[in-house]
Amino acid sequence: MNRGWTDPAVSQTDTIQQLVAREILDSRGRPTVEVEVHCHSGAWGRASVPSGASTGQFEAHERRDGDPSRHDGLGVRRAVDAVLHELAPVCRGLDPSHQEELDDRLRACDGTPHKSRLGANALLGVSLAAARAAAAAQGIPLVQHLFRLWRGIAAPESAPSATSPDSPGSGLRFEPRLGRQLLMPLPMVNMISGGLHAGRNLDLQDWLILPVGAGSYHQALDWIVLVYRRLGTVLTERGLEASLVGDEGGYGPRVADNEIPLKLIVEAIERAGLRPGDDVALGLDVASTHFFRDGTYHLAAGKGQTLSSAGMAELLESWVDRYPLISIEDGCADDDWAGWRHLTQRLATRVQLIGDDLFVTNPGRIREGIQRQCANSVLIKLNQIGTLTETLQALRLTLAAGYRPVVSARSGETEDDLLADLAVATGAGQIKIGSIVRSERLAKYNQLLRLEEQLGDRAGWLGRGLFSAPTP
Ligand code: 2PG
Numbered sequence: 001m002n003r004g005w006t007d008p009a010v011s012q013t014d015t016i017q018q019l020v021a022r023e024i025l026d027s028r029g030r031p032t033v034e035v036e037v038h039c040h041s042g043a044w045g046r047a048s049v050p051s052g053a054s055t056g057q058f059e060a061h062e063r064r065d066g067d068p069s070r071h072d073g074l075g076v077r078r079a080v081d082a083v084l085h086e087l088a089p090v091c092r093g094l095d096p097s098h099q100e101e102l103d104d105r106l107r108a109c110d111g112t113p114h115k116s117r118l119g120a121n122a123l124l125g126v127s128l129a130a131a132r133a134a135a136a137a138q139g140i141p142l143v144q145h146l147f148r149l150w151r152g153i154a155a156p157e158s159a160p161s162a163t164s165p166d167s168p169g170s171g172l173r174f175e176p177r178l179g180r181q182l183l184m185p186l187p188m189v190n191m192i193s194g195g196l197h198a199g200r201n202l203d204l205q206d207w208l209i210l211p212v213g214a215g216s217y218h219q220a221l222d223w224i225v226l227v228y229r230r231l232g233t234v235l236t237e238r239g240l241e242a243s244l245v246g247d248e249g250g251y252g253p254r255v256a257d258n259e260i261p262l263k264l265i266v267e268a269i270e271r272a273g274l275r276p277g278d279d280v281a282l283g284l285d286v287a288s289t290h291f292f293r294d295g296t297y298h299l300a301a302g303k304g305q306t307l308s309s310a311g312m313a314e315l316l317e318s319w320v321d322r323y324p325l326i327s328i329e330d331g332c333a334d335d336d337w338a339g340w341r342h343l344t345q346r347l348a349t350r351v352q353l354i355g356d357d358l359f360v361t362n363p364g365r366i367r368e369g370i371q372r373q374c375a376n377s378v379l380i381k382l383n384q385i386g387t388l389t390e391t392l393q394a395l396r397l398t399l400a401a402g403y404r405p406v407v408s409a410r411s412g413e414t415e416d417d418l419l420a421d422l423a424v425a426t427g428a429g430q431i432k433i434g435s436i437v438r439s440e441r442l443a444k445y446n447q448l449l450r451l452e453e454q455l456g457d458r459a460g461w462l463g464r465g466l467f468s469a470p471t472p
């Protein structure tokens with residue numbers, strides 16, 4: 001790759017001639033949409049669409065056939081038809097590099113707030129394949145094209161400022177380089193899975209590690225693999241199941257309560273010869289919406305616990321006190337705004353509090369959360385909102401408020417690796433792909449290795465800088 005990146009003039013590059021779409025299978029063996037965008041010049045791009053298991057109620061709609069005679073109703077032939085018969089006509093003749101215009105047309109064609117008529121899976125397949133086709137038409141790497149699109153996304157007119165003293169993120173220093181340059185993302189990696197991703201043995205969904213002390217992306221990856229292997233040994237020695245893995249490749253051990261995985265992972269970090277906290281810190285995706293009923297959090301593991309929102313915050317704080325835990329996702333449920341506010345007041349100066357089900361990558365909900373001073377970080381998932389442009393807008397809004405974005409895959413993935421280019425191009429700083437095994441995950445980790453090599457000094461690495469000590 002040309003390190004100097006000659007930026008071809010943004011002019012008419014090519015026009016879309018034809019769309020191809022098909023039903024393929026994702027990493028859980030469930031149908032998903034794949035789209036090809038073909039241009040008149042012969043340039044083309046292909047993309048496939050991920051799918052969640054712990055989907056938030058406010059996400060864009062994923063269209064499934066509902067025909068019980070095929071894939072238990074999970075087929076996506078109707079979404080494929082929507083691409084071929086409704087979206088293709090509105091895309092034809094359009095320059096694929098005009099992403100905003102293309103995505104506007106896709107949304108207008110669907111015509112519903114949550115993309116429920118044609119399906120966000122249909123729209124996203126087209127949106128992402130068009131980005132790939134545009135890169136091909138210009139003869140530039142995808143990461144370069146995405147970087148250009150990212151720079152073209154305007155900052156929102158009003159958002160609480162990053163430096164505002166009452167910003168919930170103000171206790172954790174906001175890294176000013178986020179979103180401003182190409183960055184290799186710090187991976188947040190699943191080690192142990194529970195919840196909807198691993199047979200509900202445990203209540204929480206992900207116990208993760210963040211290799212904050214690594215000096216580069218490739219060193220971070222080396223450490224992650226080592227900790228994962230050592231964790232396998234720790235589990236085997238304790239007679240815990242170390243061969244079954246969850247949907248994202250994390251171990252799914254049968255342990256007695258939700259705290260034990262924290263201890264096991266700390267031990268694995270030490271066995272890897274690394275320092276818990278300094279080299280490798282811990283993260284959680286509590287995914288608490290899935291055990292929140294009637295205003296109460298129902299934890300089933302161990303002796304079982306029924307907690308109020310305040311009780312939930314207390315439990316999480318006790319873990320922050322005792323473990324090198326620096327990131328907590330969905331510590332409260334997606335409609336528990338009061339709980340979120342309390343959790344934020346209590347912990348936002350100490351840890352990253354990520355909203356996933358809470359925000360669903362939706363600029364409207366992110367704005368509401370910022371105004372209500374909930375969380376200090378936003379999980380960014382393409383298929384929660386359904387087009388590339390809206391995803392980039394959600395990212396802009398996140399950064400403009402001084403919140404940190406974490407670009408994320410879904411539990412159902414394909415071998416598509418666009419997410420890696422997206423994370424680097426937007427300078428999001430962090431990425432969450434799942435665990436370090438299974439090729440739908442490795443497709444992205446390995447693409448990041450290539451990007452690191454190809455981009456060299458052009459792509460920065462923040463590592464621990466993302467989580468520096470609270471400012472006094
Ligand atoms: C999450 C994601 C990815 P899912 O909750 O953060 O781990 O899971 O894709 O099932 O929503």
Ligand code: MG
Pocket residue numbers: 285287329330356357
């Ligand atoms: Mg989540």
